[in-house]
Amino acid sequence: MGLDTDTIRRDFPVLDRTVNDTPLVYLDNAATTHTPTQVYDTYEDYYSRYNANVHRGIHTLSHEASQAYEAAHDRLAEFVGADGREEMVFTKNTTEAMNLVAYGWGVNRLDPGDAIVTTEMEHHASLVTWQQIAEKTGADLRYIRVTADGTLDMDHARELIDDVELVSVAHVSNVLGTVNPVRELAALTHDHDGVILVDGAQSVPTRPVDVKTLDADFLAFSGHKMAGPTGIGCLYGKRHRLEAMEPFLFGGEMISHVTFDDSEWNDLPWKFEAGTPPIAEGIALAAAADYLDDIGMDAVREHEAALAQYLIDELDARDDIEYYGPPGDVERSGLVSFNVDGVHGHDLSELLDNHGIAVRAGDHCTQPLHDILDIPGSVRASVYVYNTRGEIDTLLDALENAQRKRDHLLTDHYHDLIADYYQNPTNPDGITNPTFRKHSAETTCGDEGEFHVRVDETGRIEALGFQSDSCAVSQAVASLLADHLTGAHIDDLTDLSGTVDALLDGDFPDMRRDCVVGPEDVLQAGAREHLTDS
Template structure:
């Protein structure tokens, strides 16, 4: 049995009220909540061994360094990367994407082609547009259908010896679609292209096996995984990380500096200039410990059941349309009420204590595809309940009656 009541006790914020109502937090695709175990890891760091890492011989520095590097190993093992030094600590998914995009500037030229999917977050569109502007490469798009699924035939037919890079999210943040990244990676590699997978939305629901996937790069953010904001990780195959130039210059990423020449440190430090978010990295490790203690398989199964339950009941509301009904999706429901702006629905839900996201969700091309200004997005996590899904349905129906 999945003991959601016990799990909820680990999250202090879930006991608060909003506008006089018990909080129903359904904005997990934007950021997850933080369990007490992770909060305790943050408090412990600042209370007992706050010090800069990799540079000090004193005890606190050594303890902080050990804890930070152990977190890197936890990330490596969680995602089954081959080596700890293939894990680059970042400020989040966007940082990881930009690191790779900047690094590939010297590898592209006029006429090369870069592919993205039609359902990308802006963070996995804008850096590649900037890369194409710098290099003269052409940006191409894998289209999607009305169910929110990628049309791979177009991608397959469009691949050529000009294809250099492919960038795709593992899971759509706007629709919840689980993309067929195994096939995308295989097709891209057959064409001689490298692949970066944006794993930000997938990581809370799917434990990616990076060696089995054979992705060249995979990026995640800790705050989607019950960890703190401002920290994440970029996985890169050792062979690619050795070839890419440093993203930033400064301390820690150097081996030797003179005024005539600088030589760079080895992996992973070549890409980690300056003092990192030490506490954030350690807390990221604690968050993965927490999730693995529950079990990612158990989490996925529970969330799938909750998604099915909430979807079925929302569909009983007259005039409600769900966007993104792919055969494979995670616990995200994007919807609108006919004739009602999503912002107005979200405002009423907030007054009833229910936190959802409204707007284009940093995926404006997806909204343009459907011809809508945005959606109401309810995104569930493993600490949500059927009772909360019922409250959502009742609140949406109330909003419909008020705004119709």
């Protein structure tokens, strides 16, 4: 039996709002889910009834806050099958939880030549963190390959997980939707006396997760992706692992005894929670766990899988759309990343927003994975407990004739120059014999391009062109600048601030400001570098 989405949706008042005079269709849940009234009522209750700092306060409010905050640790431990509060550390988010392992365990345990194994589909929270730890310790960082169908190459995994110290793996890919075989990877890791850290940011909110079944040494996840508040995350750790691990942050609360010469650490989990902790957020996150358990995590997984399967089937039937990751008949999460031929992700995201649909566009903090896929970025639609099949149909309808709708958007929402210069660009293939080039890759949105500038002996711009895989807006602005600045002096290019805004009379949507002023910033930086070097 499916979820009663009508009843569930009543718990989320934000879903009643309109965007651009259209009912909101929120499909950006892999970034952040919405919060039900039951959770923010709990949050408000803390501030209205017993707001106080926890521990060491001999008064009623502090005692009540301490009890609720400690019970929240127990509740989150129960949610993932841990053995109590001693195995559940509260952090700011998944990223901080992973950094806690990296600096509390990795820096103190890894030696030159030790092996860290992760995967090509990792979020930057893992990949960048372990890059830094490898650089600091001299450890060897290895990546398990991603296959053409978006799954891990387990033969390659077995080759790499050999005399390993640590494996860090996403349980669910935030781009491909792949559900990785964590239990098998944990067994391989433990066979070689290694430790495994699981990034549960996309799995804990969307399916039953039991740390004992997975046999994970560490599991990191965030509150804001599981109907909870922002500013709160969790690190599960096997008790003996946490007991042997050094703190990452120091100060009040995490100590038991301090002298001028030395300090002793507090008991678990408090030795890892320095300073005033996220009290209201932790208590509210426990309410989110209650909310999801009342729905049933098996039901959450089945609901997401059904909607993702429907979306994939419909996208797969269209010649102008490519989706990424495993096919719908393979276990995967409720997120689907895709691209529409001829329409950059940022333009498509704005087009969908114009229809009241919220999606995410860019590289989703997985730039190396997008390099492997050979795409600058992707558009990601992700569902949760309150989404419906009708909302997927709304998305599919909006994707029809996307190029034509994009062109109308440029005409209707921007200064006339944007449409003119996009349709009739100036030197869009670059120029010959440039005096200097300036390349830019804006990884957050998948924009990439290069300006070519030829300067004559008097310092005048003789020709200016560009090559770009950027969005239509950025390409139009690059073309506008190529035309407008030809004949200007090179010194004029060193201070372009406000140039594009003035040329367009400020006539563009503010949420696309970065796309509008980005080319101006790139060209300005290139001119300054050229004059410094010459």
